[in-house]
Every structure is written in C-alpha cells, then in structure tokens.
Amino acid sequence: MTAVRIPPTLRTETGGERQVEAEGVTVRELLEDLSTRYPALRDRIWEDGEVASFVNVYLGGEDVRTLDGLATAVEAGQTLILLPAMAGGA
Amino acid sequence: MRGDHCATGRRLLSGSTGLERRQALEDPGGLAARDGCPVSGSDLELFPGFGHLAEPEEEEPQVIPHRGVAAVPARERAEPRERALGPILVEATHRGRHASLDVPGREGGGRVELAESRARPPESLIRDAECKLRADSTASGGPLERCQPRRREPPQRRGKGEARQEARKSPRKARMEKIVRPHGRDRIRFDATGRAPGRDRVLAPARPEECEAEVQANEGAAGILRSQLLQPGDTAFRPPRKSETDPGVQRPRTGEHPRRLGATAPAVGGGGAPKPLRLGVPAEAQIEEQRRRPARPFRGGASALQRRRTDDDDRRKRGSRDRHDGDAGARRHSATIPTPIAILLKPMSSYRDLLQKTKTEIAEIAPAEAAALPDGPLFLDVRERDEWEEGHIPGALHIPRGTLESRVEAALPDRERPVVVYCAGGARSAFAAKTLEELGYGDIRSLAGGYTDWKRNGFPTQLPRSLDAAKRSRYSRHILIPEVGEEGQLKLLDARVLLVGAGGLGSPASLYLAAAGVGRLGIVDADVVDESNLQRQIVHSTSTLGELKVLSAKATIEALNPDVEVVPYAERLTAENIDRILADGWDVIVDGADNFPTRYLVNDASVWHRIPVVHGSIYRFDGQITVFKPFEGPCYRCLFPSPPPPELAPSCAEGGVLGVLPGIIGSLQASEALKLALGIGDTLVGRLLLFDALEASFTEVGLRRDPECPVCGENPTITEYVDYVEFCQAPGVRVAS
Numbered sequence: 001m002t003a004v005r006i007p008p009t010l011r012t013e014t015g016g017e018r019q020v021e022a023e024g025v026t027v028r029e030l031l032e033d034l035s036t037r038y039p040a041l042r043d044r045i046w047e048d049g050e051v052a053s054f055v056n057v058y059l060g061g062e063d064v065r066t067l068d069g070l071a072t073a074v075e076a077g078q079t080l081i082l083l084p085a086m087a088g089g090a
Numbered sequence: 091m092r093g094d095h096c097a098t099g100r101r102l103l104s105g106s107t108g109l110e111r112r113q114a115l116e117d118p119g120g121l122a123a124r125d126g127c128p129v130s131g132s133d134l135e136l137f138p139g140f141g142h143l144a145e146p147e148e149e150e151p152q153v154i155p156h157r158g159v160a161a162v163p164a165r166e167r168a169e170p171r172e173r174a175l176g177p178i179l180v181e182a183t184h185r186g187r188h189a190s191l192d193v194p195g196r197e198g199g200g201r202v203e204l205a206e207s208r209a210r211p212p213e214s215l216i217r218d219a220e221c222k223l224r225a226d227s228t229a230s231g232g233p234l235e236r237c238q239p240r241r242r243e244p245p246q247r248r249g250k251g252e253a254r255q256e257a258r259k260s261p262r263k264a265r266m267e268k269i270v271r272p273h274g275r276d277r278i279r280f281d282a283t284g285r286a287p288g289r290d291r292v293l294a295p296a297r298p299e300e301c302e303a304e305v306q307a308n309e310g311a312a313g314i315l316r317s318q319l320l321q322p323g324d325t326a327f328r329p330p331r332k333s334e335t336d337p338g339v340q341r342p343r344t345g346e347h348p349r350r351l352g353a354t355a356p357a358v359g360g361g362g363a364p365k366p367l368r369l370g371v372p373a374e375a376q377i378e379e380q381r382r383r384p385a386r387p388f389r390g391g392a393s394a395l396q397r398r399r400t401d402d403d404d405r406r407k408r409g410s411r412d413r414h415d416g417d418a419g420a421r422r423h424s425a426t427i428p429t430p431i432a433i434l435l436k437p438m439s440s441y442r443d444l445l446q447k448t449k450t451e452i453a454e455i456a457p458a459e460a461a462a463l464p465d466g467p468l469f470l471d472v473r474e475r476d477e478w479e480e481g482h483i484p485g486a487l488h489i490p491r492g493t494l495e496s497r498v499e500a501a502l503p504d505r506e507r508p509v510v511v512y513c514a515g516g517a518r519s520a521f522a523a524k525t526l527e528e529l530g531y532g533d534i535r536s537l538a539g540g541y542t543d544w545k546r547n548g549f550p551t552q553l554p555r556s557l558d559a560a561k562r563s564r565y566s567r568h569i570l571i572p573e574v575g576e577e578g579q580l581k582l583l584d585a586r587v588l589l590v591g592a593g594g595l596g597s598p599a600s601l602y603l604a605a606a607g608v609g610r611l612g613i614v615d616a617d618v619v620d621e622s623n624l625q626r627q628i629v630h631s632t633s634t635l636g637e638l639k640v641l642s643a644k645a646t647i648e649a650l651n652p653d654v655e656v657v658p659y660a661e662r663l664t665a666e667n668i669d670r671i672l673a674d675g676w677d678v679i680v681d682g683a684d685n686f687p688t689r690y691l692v693n694d695a696s697v698w699h700r701i702p703v704v705h706g707s708i709y710r711f712d713g714q715i716t717v718f719k720p721f722e723g724p725c726y727r728c729l730f731p732s733p734p735p736p737e738l739a740p741s742c743a744e745g746g747v748l749g750v751l752p753g754i755i756g757s758l759q760a761s762e763a764l765k766l767a768l769g770i771g772d773t774l775v776g777r778l779l780l781f782d783a784l785e786a787s788f789t790e791v792g793l794r795r796d797p798e799c800p801v802c803g804e805n806p807t808i809t810e811y812v813d814y815v816e817f818c819q820a821p822g823v824r825v826a827s
Contacts, residue, residue, distance in 0.1 A: 005789075008712045009740060018784075044738060054734035058791040066794045081791060083780075085730040086707045086714055087739055088747065090593030090627070090684035 002030055002074050005081040013040035022080075027059060028070035030080060045082065056083040445517055452523040455535040457544040460510045467508035467533075470498075472522045473541070477514060483544060484552040491518050494525060501572040505531045512537035512544065555580055561653070565607055573770045579607060583653065585767035588612040588676040588701075590663060590692055592639040594752030595682030595706045595759060597629035602760035603680075604647040604654045608767065611647065612676060614659040615639045626749040663688055665811030668695045678763045679703045682756065684743075686733035687814035693718065693726035694811055697802050704762045704774075706755045708747050709740070711783040713755035716774045716793060717762050721802060723775035728796040728803075733814060751783055 001021040006014045014020055015038075022037060024030030031051065035042040045055050050070070057064045058081040064072045074080070439447075460467065469486035471478055478488050489497050491513070502509065509531060513519040516538050523536040537544065545551055557565065557576055561583075568574045568582075585608045589596045592615040600611055617639050619630040627639075634642035640658035647656050659671055663683075672695055681692050681703050689705075696703045702719040705726065718725045733739065758779070765771040780789040800807040 008710045008745075009738070018782075052734070053731050054738070056729060061789075061791050063792065063794060065796070066792075081780075081789070083778075083791070085686065085734055085739065086709050086712070087686045087689055087733075088684050088707050088709045088745070089591055089595045089682040089752075090623075090743075 003079045027072045054085045453535045454538040470511045481551045508533040515540040583609040586610040591682035592643045594626045595756040597627045598756035599760040612657040613640045616662045704759045706759045713781040716778040719775045724793045724795045725802045727801045728799045
C-alpha cells in the first residue's frame with residue numbers, strides 16, 4: 001500500500017481524509033485504484049484517460065512528468081502527492 | 091602571631107617617578123642607599139611588599155609545586171620584640187648589568203653586587219647575598235649572629251619537637267628560610283629557569299629594626315597604607331576586635347602623625363635613634379592586595395589554633411570589603427611585628443616594542459604585490475567607520491578592529507581564503523592579522539603602509555555609499571547580519587517590489603517588506619476594505635473599512651516606515667494595464683492574487699518582462715509557496731499549463747482560510763522577496779513548499795522547467811495575454827477579494 005496525500009481542494013471527495021492509501025505497481029495503477037476506492041475523485045483527476053493538466057502528481061517529492069509519467073514504478077515507502085492548482089491568496 | 095595575611099601595594103611608575111622612587115631610596119635614613127643601577131626609561135613597577143618576620147627556628151619553607159611553578163608559602167610567626175634585619179632591596183638589572191642587593195643600615199653591611207641575577211632563582215640570589223653579607227659582617231666585626239639561624243626565642247614557645255628539628259637543620263637552610271619567608275606575598279612564582287616570570291627581581295626582606303619607616307600616602311595609596319598600620323607587639327595573641335578593622339582607630343607606632351593617612355613600615359636602623367623613612371606613593375598609585383596563605387598552624391596548642399580559626403572566621407565575615415580596601419592585611423597584622431619592605435622593578439613593553447614584535451610574527455604584503463595577486467584576495471578593512479566612509483579598497487569587507495574578533499567568523503567563514511588586512515598605515519592591521527591567525531585563519535597578510543600607501547600608489551579606491559545615522563539605527567538589526575550589512579540595506583532601500591493584491595498574503599508581505607526598508611512598494615488592488623477581510627488582512631484596520639485597499643495599505647505602511655514610497659494601483663490587473671504597471675520598473679513581484687486569471691496574467695507578464703515572481707497561495711489550512719524566476723526555473727505554466735475549470739477552483743471566499751495562514755505564507759513570500767532583492771541565499775526557485783497548518787508540517791516537492799511550456803518553453807504557443815474572463819464573476823480580472 002502506498003500513502004496518497006490528498007490536497008485540501010480534493011478532500012471532499014475522500015470524505016475529508018487528508019491521507020489515504022492505494023495500491024499499484026505504477027503511478028497509473030495507483031491512481032486507478034485510488035479512483036476505484038474514492039469514485040468522486042475520478043472526475044477530478046482524470047481527463048481523457050490522462051491526469052488532468054491542472055493536477056500535478058508527485059512521487060517521492062518529484063513530479064512524475066519528470067520521471068516516467070504514469071508508468072513510473074512505485075517503490076515501497078514512497079508517498080504520492082496529488083497537487084491541483086490552488087489560486088487563493090486573499 | 092597572626093600573620094597569614096599581607097597586603098602589597100603596586101603601582102606603575104613612569105621614568106620620572108621611578109627617579110623619585112630612587113631618590114626616596116637614597117634617603118640617608120632610608121631603606122637602601124643605592125645607586126649605580128640604571129633606571130630604565132621605560133615604565134617600572136614598584137612593589138612595596140609587606141610581610142612579617144619569619145622564625146628562623148621553624149622548619150624550612152615549603153615549596154609547593156603549583157602548575158609548573160613553585161610557591162613559597164607564607165609563614166605564620168614573627169617575633170615582635172626581636173631585633174631584626176633591615177630590608178634588603180634587590181634592584182633590577184638592566185640590559186645585562188649586575189644586580190645590586192642592599193642591606194642598608196646594617197653594621198658592616200651595604201650593597202652586594204650580584205652577577206646577572208636575572209637568570210637566577212631568587213633563592214640563590216638571596217642566598218648568595220646572605221652569604222656575602224655574612225662574610226662582610228664577619229670581616230667588619232659586625233653582628234654575625236643576626237645571620238645565623240639561631241635567634242633569641244622565648245623558650246616557652248618552643249616545643250621539644252621543634253627544638254629537635256632546629257638541631258637537625260643546617261644553618262644555610264635556616265638562613266634561606268629566614269630570608270625567603272617574610273617577603274609578604276602569597277607566593278613567588280618561578281618559571282622553568284627559576285626566574286620569577288614577568289618580574290626582574292625578587293625582594294629579599296629581612297628583620298625590621300625597631301625604628302620604623304613611614305610610608306606616607308595620599309588618597310590613591312590609602313589601601314596599602316592602611317593595611318600597614320601597626321600595632322605594638324604586645325598585642326600579639328589578642329584576637330581582633332571589630333574596632334580594629336578600622337585603620338582610623340589604629341595607632342601607628344610612630345605616633346608622630348596620628349591623623350595623617352599613613353602607615354609605618356619597618357626600616358633599617360642605622361644603629362642609632364629610630365628615624366622614620368618616608369617612601370612617597372603618589373596619588374595615582376594602583377593598589378593590589380595580595381593575601382598570605384596560611385601555611386601552618388600556630389604553635390601554642392589548641393587555644394592558639396582556636397584563636398586563629400576565630401580570626402579566620404572573622405575575616406571571612408568581613409569578606410569582600412576587606413579584600414577591597416586592603417584592610418584584611420591590616421587586621422591580620424595588627425598584632426604582628428612591623429614588616430619588611432620589598433620592591434620589584436619591571437621594565438614594561440612600549441607600544442612601539444609591541445608593534446615591532448607583532449610585525450615579526452605576521453606576514454606583510456606591499457600594495458603592489460597585493461594588487462597583483464592572481465585570485466584577487468579578500469581585502470579586510472579594519473579601520474573605523476569614518477575612515478571607511480572616506481574611501482576604501484573596492485570590494486573590501488569592513489570590520490572595525492574593535493569588533494573584529496566577534497564578527498569575523500560570521501563574515502569570513504572560509505579560514506583558508508587569502509585575506510589582506512589593511513588599516514590606514516599598517517599598524518592596526520598587523521595586530522588584526524595576528525588576531526586572525528590566532529583565530530585559525532591560514533592565509534592572512536597585513537597590507538604594508540595600509541590604505542594610505544595603497545591610495546598613494548594609485549591603486550583603485552572606492553567611495554562607499556552609506557546610511558545616515560537615522561537609517562543606521564532603524565536598520566541596525568539588518569546591518570548586524572553579515573549577509574545584509576550596510577551594503578545590503580542600501581540595496582533594499584533601492585529595491586522596488588510590486589505586490590499583486592493587498593489582501594491576506596499582501597498584508598504581511600507588504601508590512602514586512604516596508605519594515606525591512608524596501609524603498610518602493612507598488613500595490614495593485616481594486617477592492618475596498620471589507621469587514622470580512624480584517625480576520626487576516628492586517629495591513630487594514632477597522633478605521634479604514636470601506637476605503638480602497640491600496641490607500642488603506644499605503645497609510646499603514648507609511649506610518650510604519652516613512653522611508654518607503656508606496657505606489658498605489660487602484661485598478662484590476664488586466665491584459666490592458668499590466669504592461670503599463672510593469673513598465674514602472676519592478677525588481678520582484680509578490681503574487682498574492684486570489685484567482686487563476688490574475689495568476690496566469692502575472693505569470694505570462696513576468697516571463698516576458700523577466701521579473702521574478704514570489705508565488706503564494708492559501709486555502710483553509712494549506713499554503714503553497716515558490717519562486718518563479720523566468721528562464722532560470724519553471725514558471726507557473728510549467729506546473730499548470732492551464733487553469734482548472736471554475737467549479738474545481740474554489741477561492742478562499744468560498745472555502746475559507748485560517749486567519750494566520752496568510753500571515754505565514756505571506757511572510758515567507760516577503761522573506762523570498764528580500765532574498766531576491768539582496769541576491770543572497772537559496773530561493774525557492776524550482777521548489778514548491780507545501781505548508782499544512784493542521785500538521786504543522788512543511789513538505790517540499792521539486793519543480794522542473796517544462797520544455798514544452800506554452801510560455802517559457804522552447805516553442806511557446808502563448809505570446810500574448812489571455813483573459814480568462816470565464817473565471818471571473820465580473821468583467822476583467824479581479825485582484826484580491
């Protein structure tokens with residue numbers, strides 16, 4: 001199981017959970033599993049079969065786009081961070 | 091007899107006063123009529139030491155090794171009624187000349203010449219003198235018995251053991267003891283060669299005659315002199331009374347000047363009538379008290395010991411006052427015999443000597459060599475501020491000599507870096523160089539001839555800009571930081587920062603930037619202060635409700651720091667006005683907008699204007715902060731090429747925010763902006779810091795430039811501003827709700 005950090009803008013979809021767990025050998029599998037466990041998340045993070053452009057996915061502190069994208073292998077102990085754009089400043 | 095304390099007076103004499111001292115010594119009735127010993131032109135140290143007499147019958151003086159030096163403990167007893175030897179003065183040798191040991195007043199005595207006593211331990215010096223005196227006395231038919239260990243002693247005071255001990259002693263040892271003991275100091279330290287370190291001569295005190303010398307003092311020397319007030323010997327075993335602690339009630343033996351602030355000390359009788367000796371101690375005399383250490387118990391059984399303990403207790407109770415005014419010795423000696431005088435003379439180093447010595451211990455470099463050094467050494471200016479302000483070597487670091495030790499390590503952490511230290515003429519820098527070497531700096535050179543020579547030889551100089559006194563005071567905590575300093579503060583005062591939004595993030599950011607002395611703050615915001623803003627937007631206040639935020643903020647900032655010029659832009663940031671606003675010239679943009687259209691607008695404009703953006707955003711308990719520096723790191727579109735649909739981008743107005751959160755993130759933005767303005771530290775370029783207030787945790791993720799970024803990528807697809815009107819509830823781009 002891999003820990004997945006849920007951003008404040010997506011916590012409604014996880015029932016308020018700040019951190020959840022999902023399984024998967026790759027990032028894609030992990031996010032699919034996450035979307036299965038929390039179906040409300042599916043519409044928020046997926047866009048035409050890919051992760052939406054306004055959502056960034058970080059594995060082990062690195063943007064998966066700079067790794068192997070959704071094919072990046074997930075290693076034990078790593079944490080996945082979902083980070084959608086956040087605009088609030090006032 | 092109580093005698094485990096003694097006071098010693100010390101003063102520094104100039105050459106002229108040294109002469110006076112000699113004249114005093116040459117007084118016909120004086121301690122030592124000596125001449126021929128050169129008095130150095132340098133400073134001398136005078137140590138009138140007062141001790142009490144030794145018992146020749148007592149055991150040998152203990153020499154206690156202490157940290158590599160030997161200590162001769164003070165002795166306990168003296169015989170008040172015994173006729174005593176006169177003081178022996180040992181004058182300093184100077185520049186290899188012979189020392190002179192004087193025993194004035196002794197019949198058949200006189201000066202004894204000793205060769206090179208400088209390198210000889212005092213004991214041997216004294217011993218030689220003693221033997222010589224003895225020989226002289228013998229030859230002239232003088233009272234040889236005075237030099238002998240066996241002296242008249244009240245038989246009832248001596249125990250059997252002591253008598254046996256006396257019998258075992260060799261006369262020579264006993265004489266040594268007699269001489270060494272009553273010098274009136276805790277100890278004399280000897281270095282490895284047997285010399286007393288730092289002192290050229292050691293006194294050789296002896297028995298006083300019945301006549302007394304008067305040491306006259308004025309106020310400056312009151313301490314020692316009071317301590318020398320003497321009581322008649324018949325008070326020998328009387329425990330001290332409190333009244334006796336006051337020297338004023340003590341009775342000098344001379345009796346001649348009961349009201350004069352003075353004291354008596356033993357002098358050498360010339361065999362005739364007692365004649366006081368006057369030893370002048372000028373007002374500027376510095377008094378240093380030394381205590382004698384108890385070395386052995388009194389003889390006389392338990393009662394005597396008890397008395398001594400009582401006395402010790404009494405002394406402890408008197409405590410620091412005694413130590414301060416030197417009366418302890420007076421009390422202790424109130425029941426003792428008048429004590430010998432000892433004088434030490436020491437030549438002192440002059441400034442010139444010290445400078446020459448220091449220069450031999452450091453490396454110097456000529457201006458031409460320093461200017462030609464290949465790697466450009468760091469120049470360290472140790473002159474005072476006013477000198478620095480009149481010009482300095484370009485790029486030099488300025489740490490005044492007075493604060494060098496405390497500040498240099500922070501300013502110069504690399505101890506191997508070549509450093510050329512300079513001052514005006516090369517003297518202060520020599521001392522500074524030595525200090526730096528002692529601090530472990532490996533490549534330190536002092537600029538020979540200093541800045542004066544540097545400038546005279548036509549090497550480049552620079553006139554520094556500087557802060558006025560008011561600004562130095564206001565920004566003193568910045569100036570103290572080596573990474574900022576006065577130069578950094580001047581940079582801040584020249585800096586221009588544009589704040590997009592005067593809301594939650596803009597409030598703390600603008601306040602801290604203003605307080606830090608950022609010279610020009612632009613604020614873009616079209617809103618007015620609303621009651622719901624005041625939970626977090628601390629630049630505004632209840633009294634400015636309903637006012638334009640830019641004007642409310644301007645008033646607060648100017649009240650905080652009048653050095654700051656606030657440029658208000660009471661308008662919504664749009665594709666139409668952003669270029670005009672940015673054209674006013676900004677070094678850094680602090681983005682505290684609350685909506686995506688403005689974020690993207692600011693991002694695109696900053697890339698095209700090449701202005702770094704300190705980005706912050708907040709939502710409920712979470713904050714994000716990073717720095718987008720065009721073409722050196724990713725831009726906002728590298729992260730999020732396009733904004734989310736409006737329904738997926740709730741604002742604070744919808745989702746709420748913890749009031750303090752913008753305080754944290756906005757302050758971090760101010761910190762990053764200051765670093766960018768100063769050009770110091772590692773900014774958040776390429777790093778996104780996530781703050782979770784509920785967890786009180788920071789998480790950092792790496793950001794990379796996207797080569798396919800539509801704005802800063804290799805083939806940008808966005809080349810003009812995009813108005814994301816659909817995000818806004820009102821036409822145009824709203825900034826900061």
